[in-house]
Amino acid sequence: MALTFAVDPAFDRALRDGITDLWVDVSNAGGAVGFLPPVTGEEVRAELVKHLAGMVEGRTHLIVGRDEDGTVAATAFLTHNTHRLMRHWIGVYTVMVHPRHQGKGYGRALMEATADAARALDGIEAIRLTCRGGTGADRFYSSCGYKEVGRVPDAIRVAEGDDRDDVIMLLPLPR
Numbered sequence: 238m239a240l241t242f243a244v245d246p247a248f249d250r251a252l253r254d255g256i257t258d259l260w261v262d263v264s265n266a267g268g269a270v271g272f273l274p275p276v277t278g279e280e281v282r283a284e285l286v287k288h289l290a291g292m293v294e295g296r297t298h299l300i301v302g303r304d305e306d307g308t309v310a311a312t313a314f315l316t317h318n319t320h321r322l323m324r325h326w327i328g329v330y331t332v333m334v335h336p337r338h339q340g341k342g343y344g345r346a347l348m349e350a351t352a353d354a355a356r357a358l359d360g361i362e363a364i365r366l367t368c369r370g371g372t373g374a375d376r377f378y379s380s381c382g383y384k385e386v387g388r389v390p391d392a393i394r395v396a397e398g399d400d401r402d403d404v405i406m407l408l409p410l411p412r
Contacts, residue, residue: 240302240310240343242350244357248289252301255309257281259333266336269369273395288314288331298358300351302334302343310335311347315355315364326363326407327355348381356410363409369393370402383408 246252260281264272271284291297296319302311313332318324329351334343355361366383368374370393375385383406391400 240304240346242300242302242346244300244354245292245298246301248292252309253285256285256301256312259309259312259335260285260331262335263333268333268336269372269374270331270333291316298354300347300354302347302350304338310338311343313347313351315351325360326365327358327361329364329366332366344377345381348378352408352410361410362412363407366406368404368406370404375404375406378406381408
């Protein structure tokens with residue numbers, strides 16, 4: 238089974254609900270996507286609205302992967318840098334693959350689709366992402382070609398006494 242990817246698909250209620258469900262499931266499975274479990278759909282929808290506002294303004298692009306039955310199985314959001322001296326790179330946020338699809342290569346396929354989407358944008362030379370240390374995500378992103386370019390120790394407080402590094406990674410996009 239493979240995913241079908243779309244960049245900036247038409248946004249409707251089904252897509253909104255699919256992303257919300259994915260985000261809740263990933264968060265509640267312990268995924269490092271901005272929430273700590275337990276999280277509800279209402280909490281996620283409030284954060285999703287911020288991504289949607291960026292999409293409406295043209296600052297954010299959605300990459301969505303659907304499985305064979307059309308269910309949202311993976312997402313990533315590319316966000317343009319608004320600083321006039323840094324517009325040559327783009328950030329990737331909220332990278333998610335549904336927990337039931339872990340180990341199937343969907344994450345790597347999502348990162349390839351994300352890089353392809355970034356390459357299609359004018360003037361973009363690199364993708365930057367951050368990830369929570371201690372999750373293994375940095376090893377995964379390294380296997381996708383990203384290089385660690387910085388690390389802020391103990392920048393993410395998961396719980397009292399459980400601080401994690403904020404790992405900064407970069408993927409140069411050859412011209």
